Amino acid sequence: MSSLHSEELLAQVSALPALPGVYRYFDKDGAVLYVGKAKNLKKRVSTYFQREQGGTRIGHMIGQIASMQTTVVRSEAEALLLENNLIKALSPRYNILFRDDKSYPYLKITALPARLPSVPSPQPQAATYPRVAYYRGAVEKKHRYFGPFPSAWAVKESILLLQKVFRLRTCEDTVFSNRTRPCLLYQIKRCSGPCVNYIEPAAYAEDVLNAERFLDGETAEVLKGLQDRMMEHAERLEFEQAAELRNQMSALSTVLHQQTVDNVSDKDVDVLAVKVQGGRACVNLAMVRGGRHLGDRAYFPTHVEDAVALQAADVEGEGGAVQQPVEVQVLEAFIAQHYIDIPVPPTLITSEPVGKPLLDALSSQSGSRLTAVHNPREQRRQWLEMAQKNAGLQLARLLAEEGSQQARTRALVDALDLAPDELENFRIECFDISHTAGESTQASCVVFHHHKMQNSEYRRYKIEGITPGDDYAAMRQVLTRRYIKFAQAEPEVLQSPDDGQAVTADAKAAEPDAQAVADALVAPATPATARMPDLVLVDGGKGQVSMAKSVFETLGLDIGLIVGVEKGEGRKVGLEELVFADGRHKATLARDSAALMLVAQIRDEAHRFAITGMRAARAKVRVGGSKLEEIPGVGPKKRASLLQRFGGIRGVAAASVDDIAKADGISRELAEEIYRALR
Incomplete structure (x- = not known):
């Protein structure tokens, strides 16, 4: 195996210290392959280069190693945290990797003022009456934030609950300051009307504190406080105020009954269940905050099979360590990556046992003791069973969708008589033009690859220098800009009109200008990750296909890649016809054809992406x-x-x-x- 690697790399491996640390492998292009941790760097890393791995996954990865970096740390806990920080930052090819999702929403209650006015002001101040709101982003210490919540829906449900029970305002400060009469929320008893002095500052502040205590899980204390206040009003014969508190208690009791909180001792808990099947995995995270089950969210890691194979090599490098089941590996990878950036609750309920080193590392990072319960009882067991069931359902849905998309890809390849090298790498790019009466023309390009839409590769193009409303010129411009880097023709060909046809001033403006052509031809070679698609879809019939054909001929590209999606009779969905640039007859696919379903899916996504870009550009101009x-x-x-x-x-x-x-x-x-x- 050593013959596959440079003497410099092997010397670096031989010189490694017998200390804990983290190592990174890179290929010849500098792309990171794998990040691992070790109690003993020399022992662990040497294992990779001393044994013959044959045609295994490990052998394939090791054969790609061109360089290595290591970092020595003081302890295994430090190595674990550094490893997962690097995994999130570098996205290695052979590590279990979860999508970096920092989009958790919070419920925000703005801060109460340090001193409340003794009597209501003729013009109420927004700062006197805190606001409850849906929030994403960095937190500020002066306000209260509750969460994170698993979804926007969970936050909005909680806000609705607070409106029903505590009648807190949700309006923006600017709206609050300009009210002269109560809004509709006051009329339907969802707000106490602080904007028009319908509630005293002290009473509103009491409602705010009760709402915060409720979200913290102190429901019994809130109910007792409301009951005491109700009795005080009743003793003073203030029956109207007592009735308001009675209604508030009734609403809160109803909410608690609906939430079925049987064990309020668990105020903040995360429930984690993992399911592995068919080479894919799902981790379902359910959140309990303030004793209330807020819902769950499913996560699907990548590179599971590769990482499991490499973990076996890591175990060998540890000299006698036991390899963990794949479920444990996936779950620990999720916990380590997920809780690096966000607060970790004091208790985790898990479907698989979690190692003590991981818990110790997270406890050290958070500054508080963290416990993980593997075999829970009573209410906790119900939460875990619910999470396990949802993990299974979500994974089954993913596998079904992936199978369906693969079948659609295969059906389209067969229908168009294409012969891609690998079906997995079959790539489609689709273009659409959108504008409103010529205003704010935008072109979209969406990408279908690996049997799914690749949102991160979508692109929008601002179209300029054409006659407003000229879709053909817009298509010419976007295709030229997109594919000029793949041009195979000579510079003088690219800079001249095609086929000697009459070219309008607008069409000339849409052609590749001399500077753009020169830049494309003298630029470094296109990266290996960028390549021509196997199929180029344009939303339109003969006209748009002819324009696309003209661009490809000018650039010296294969016109056989171009297919137009022409609307059928009456522009009805399911009656679309495929128009080919290379002279083939139109193709009409059956309405229930899997190939047509895929074409329609991609075409509709290109249309949606173009429309949203156009509307945003138009709104920007108008406002x-x-x-x-x-x-x-x-x-x-x-x-x-x-x-x-x-x-x-x-x-x-x-x-x-x-x-x-x-x-x-x-x-x-x-x-x-x-x-x-x-x-």
Whole structure:
């Protein structure tokens, strides 16, 4: 095996210390292959290079190793944390890898003021009456945040619950400050009307504190407090106020009954169940917060089989260690990667036993003791059984969908008489044009690869320099820009009109200009990951296909890749026909054809992606959002926050510096800059 690797690499392996640490393997292109940890770096890494692995997965990976990096640490716990930080950062090819998802939503309650006014102000101040809101992003210490929640739906359900029981406001501060009469939420008893002084600040503050205690799981204390207040009002013959508290208690009791909280001693718990089948795995995470089961979320790792094979080699390198079952490996990988960036609850309920080193590492990182329960009882067992059932259902759904998509891919390849090298790598790119009466023309390109849509590879193209509404010129421009890097023709051919046909000024503007061609031809070779698709779909009939054919002939590319999706009679779904650029007759597929279903799926996704881009561009022009973009320090997120808060550019322009500074992510200095720039 050593003959496959350079002397420099083997010397580096021989010089490794017998200390704990983390190692990374790289291929000849510098791409990371694998990240591993070891109690003894020298012993573990040497194992890979001393044994003949043949044609196994391990052997395939080891044969690709061109270089290595190592980091020595003080303990196994440090090695474990560093390993998983690197896995998340580098996305190695042979590690179990979970998608980095930081999109957990929170429920936010803004801070109560340090001092409440003794009497209501004639003009209520928004800061006096905290707001409950759905929130994503970085947290601020002055506000209260509850969560994370598994989904946006769970947050919104909790907000609705707080509105029903505690009648807290949800409106933006700018809306609150401009109310002269109560809104609809007050009429349907979802808000106590603080914007028009229908509730005293002290009473509203009491409702806020009760809502926070309820979300913390202190339901018994909240109910007792409400009952005590009700009795006090009744003794003072304040029956109307007592009735309000009675209704509040009734609503809270109803909510608690619906939530079926049988064991409120478990305030914050995560329930983790893993299921492995058919080379795929699913980890189902259920969240319990404040004693309430908030729902769950499924995660599907990649590279499971490769990582399991390599873990066997790691065990050999440990000299007598026992290899973990694949379920344990997947679960521990999830826990290590998932809780690196987010708070970990004090208790985990797991379907598989979790190693003590992992728990110790996470406890050390979080600063609090973490426990994992493998064989729970009573309420905990019910939660785990529910999570296990959902993991099985989600994995079965994934396997069914993958099988269906593979069948559709195969059906399309057969229907078009294509012969890809590997069905798994069959790649389709689809284009669509969208505009409103010529305004804000956008072209979209969506990618289908590995039997599914690849959202990260989608691209939008802003189309300029054409006659508004000229879809043919727009298609010519986007195809040229997309595929010029694959051009095989000579520069002078690329810079001249095709076939001597008359070319309008707009068409010329859409052709590859001389500088773009020169840049494409002198640029370094296209990376190995970029390649021509096996099929290019364009949304349109003969006209769009002819334009695509013209572009491909100009660039010296294979016109046999182009297929147009032409709407059928009456533009009805299921009656589409396929138009070919290479002269073949139109193809009409059966309405229940798996191939047509795949074509329609990809075409509809291209249309959706183009429409959303066009609408965003149009809205930006109409509301004047571009004015904000020109201000240094105002990026897309801050611009969206301002426009949402104030309802458009006019609202931002009319706002004071203090109001602008209250928007998420806007500092006082930036607010002053925005105020000056818009006046």
